[in-house]
Amino acid sequence: MVKILNYINGALAGPSQGQYMDNFNPAEGKVYSLVPDSGIEDVANAVTAAMEAFPSWSVLPVEKRSRMLQRLADLVDRDLDKLALAESIDTGKPVLLARRMDIPRAAANIRFFATAMLHFSSEAHITDSAAINYTTRTPVGVAGCISPWNLPLYLFTWKIAPALAAGCTVVAKPSELTPMTAFLFSELCIEAGLPQGVLNIVHGAGAKAGQAIIEHPDISAISFTGGTATGKKVALTAAPMFKKLSLEMGGKNPNIIFADCDFEKAMSTSIQSSFTNQGEICLCGSRILVEKSLFEPFVEEFVKRAKALKIGDPVDEETALGAVISAAHMNKILSYIELAKQEKGKILTGGKRITLSGRCKGGYFVEPAVIVGLDHQCRTNQEEIFGPVVTIMPFETEEEAIHLANSTAYGLSATIWTENLKCAHRVASKVKSGIVWVNCWLFRDLRTPFGGMKQSGIGREGGWEALKFFTEAKNVCVKL
Ligand code: TXE
Numbered sequence: 001m002v003k004i005l006n007y008i009n010g011a012l013a014g015p016s017q018g019q020y021m022d023n024f025n026p027a028e029g030k031v032y033s034l035v036p037d038s039g040i041e042d043v044a045n046a047v048t049a050a051m052e053a054f055p056s057w058s059v060l061p062v063e064k065r066s067r068m069l070q071r072l073a074d075l076v077d078r079d080l081d082k083l084a085l086a087e088s089i090d091t092g093k094p095v096l097l098a099r100r101m102d103i104p105r106a107a108a109n110i111r112f113f114a115t116a117m118l119h120f121s122s123e124a125h126i127t128d129s130a131a132i133n134y135t136t137r138t139p140v141g142v143a144g145c146i147s148p149w150n151l152p153l154y155l156f157t158w159k160i161a162p163a164l165a166a167g168c169t170v171v172a173k174p175s176e177l178t179p180m181t182a183f184l185f186s187e188l189c190i191e192a193g194l195p196q197g198v199l200n201i202v203h204g205a206g207a208k209a210g211q212a213i214i215e216h217p218d219i220s221a222i223s224f225t226g227g228t229a230t231g232k233k234v235a236l237t238a239a240p241m242f243k244k245l246s247l248e249m250g251g252k253n254p255n256i257i258f259a260d261c262d263f264e265k266a267m268s269t270s271i272q273s274s275f276t277n278q279g280e281i282c283l284c285g286s287r288i289l290v291e292k293s294l295f296e297p298f299v300e301e302f303v304k305r306a307k308a309l310k311i312g313d314p315v316d317e318e319t320a321l322g323a324v325i326s327a328a329h330m331n332k333i334l335s336y337i338e339l340a341k342q343e344k345g346k347i348l349t350g351g352k353r354i355t356l357s358g359r360c361k362g363g364y365f366v367e368p369a370v371i372v373g374l375d376h377q378c379r380t381n382q383e384e385i386f387g388p389v390v391t392i393m394p395f396e397t398e399e400e401a402i403h404l405a406n407s408t409a410y411g412l413s414a415t416i417w418t419e420n421l422k423c424a425h426r427v428a429s430k431v432k433s434g435i436v437w438v439n440c441w442l443f444r445d446l447r448t449p450f451g452g453m454k455q456s457g458i459g460r461e462g463g464w465e466a467l468k469f470f471t472e473a474k475n476v477c478v479k480l
Helices: 040-059 062-078 080-091 095-119 152-165 180-192 206-215 228-241 263-279 292-308 327-342 398-405 421-430 463-469
Strands: 006-008 011-013 020-025 030-036 124-127 131-139 142-146 169-173 199-201 221-225 244-248 254-257 287-291 346-349 369-372 389-395 413-417 435-438 471-479
Touching: 006 040, 006 180, 011 180, 020 080, 040 131, 040 142, 040 169, 040 199, 040 206, 062 080, 062 095, 062 152, 062 180, 080 095, 080 152, 080 180, 095 152, 095 463, 142 152, 142 206, 152 169, 152 180, 152 221, 152 463, 169 206, 180 199, 206 228, 221 228, 228 244, 254 263, 254 398, 263 292, 263 389, 263 413, 287 292, 287 398, 292 346, 292 369, 292 389, 327 346, 327 369, 327 389, 389 398, 398 421, 413 421, 421 435, 463 471
Parallel strands: 142 169, 142 221, 169 199, 221 244, 254 287, 254 413, 287 389, 369 389, 413 435
Antiparallel strands: 006 011, 006 199, 020 030, 124 131, 131 471, 346 369
C-alpha cells in the first residue's frame, strides 16, 4: 500500500501526527494508497519553509527561475506514461484521456509560465513634462494554491506555475481524493533540484489542512479551484484577512445550438462537451439549448451517440467513460437523476449505475444520461451535477436562447453553434459567461483570461492575469 508523503522544505515526510486517510481507486472501489491527514502543524512547517525560501527565490534572475521550471516540464514530459496511468488510477478517468489531455497540459502550463515570465513587463506613464511614473510588479510572497480532483495535475500546475514563475514561493494542497500525481510531481521537483521550500505540498482534508492554509497569516494570496459552496467558505476566511483571492468554481454551462449550425461538428463536439472526463469538468456544457426546428433530429442523433459511448475499464484504450471520482459523488449524480424524474423530466437514456465485470465490478460507473422535458428553472437545470448528465431544451428565438443561457446563478462558460457569425457575435456579447466558444469547445490559448462571473468565480487565471495575480503592483512617481 503506497503511503503518499508531504513535500516540505525540499524533503518528503509523513504527516506530523502520523495520521493517514484511505485513497480509493474509483474504477475498483477499493483503497489502493494512503494520503496524509495533515493539519495545522504540517501547514505551519510548510509556510516556514516557504518564507525562508522566498528571499532568494524572489530575487533569482527570471532566466534562472524559467530554466528551473522548464526542467520540471521536461521531466513531466519524460514521465508522461507513468503520470497518465497514475492519474487514471487516482481519478477513474480513461488513461487515454490522461495521456492526451491531463499530463501534456500540465507540462504546457509549466512551460507557458516559465516563458511568459521572461516577457512580463510593467508600464511607465509620463505625466506631461512634470513627472515620470513607473510601475513595479513584485511577487506577493507565499501563495496558497488549492486544487480539485477532476483534473488533478492539470489544475495543480495551472496554479503553481505562474506563482513560482512570478517569484512567489508556494504552499499547495491537491484534493485529498486525488493526491497521487502531485506526490509524483514532488519527486520530480527533488530530481530537478528545485531549491528547498520553493514549493511545498501538504496533503490532507479540505476542512483541516485546506482551512489551515487559508487562515495562515503568512500566506498572502489564495488561489482556489473547486465547488462554489467551498469557495464561499474560503472567501469567508480569506476576505477579512485581506488576502488576494482567486476563486475558480462551478458552472452550469449552456451549449447553444442554432438550426444553421454545422450539424456534424456540433453533434460530435457536443458529445465531447457533455461527457468528457465523465462530465467532471467545470466547463462541460451540461444544458444543451437547441433551436426548435432542429430539436427532434438533434435529440435523436445525440441519444444514439450517447448510448454508443463505451463505459469501461479506464486502462482499456477503447474506453470513452471511466468511473466517477467516488461513491459519494456517484450517489450525488444518481440523486439528481431521481430529482429530474420528480421534476417531470424524461430520461431518454442512461442515468443508472452500471456494474462491470472483472476488476472493475466494484467501481463507480454511471451511464451517460440525457434528459428532456424539464423547465429551465427546475433544480436539475439550476444546480451543478458535475457528472455524465445533460438536459436538452428547445428555444424558438435568439432572445429566448440568451434568456435560457443566462438563467442560472453561474457564469463560467458558454458554447455557440451557428454558421451565422453576426448571430454568434451578438449572442456571445449577451451571454453572461467568462468564457465563450463559437463552433468549438475547450479550445484553449493559455494567454487568454480564464474564469467565470456570478457564482462561478472571482478573478481570472491564465496569461498576464495569472502573473498579475501573484504580484503586487506599485507605482513610483518621480517629479522631473
Ligand atoms: O471541490 P471542493 P471538489 C466543483 C464541482 C464539484 C465540486 C466538488 O461543483 O461538484 O467542486 O469538487 C479543498 N478550506 N468543481 O470536492 O470540495 C479540497 O480539499 C480550504 C468545479 O474537488 O470544493 C480540494 O483540494 N480548502 C471546479 C479543493 O478545496 C478546502 C473543478 C476543492 O474541493 C476546504 C472541480 C476549506 N474549507 C470541482 N474545503 C472547477 N471550477 O474547475 C475543501 N477544500
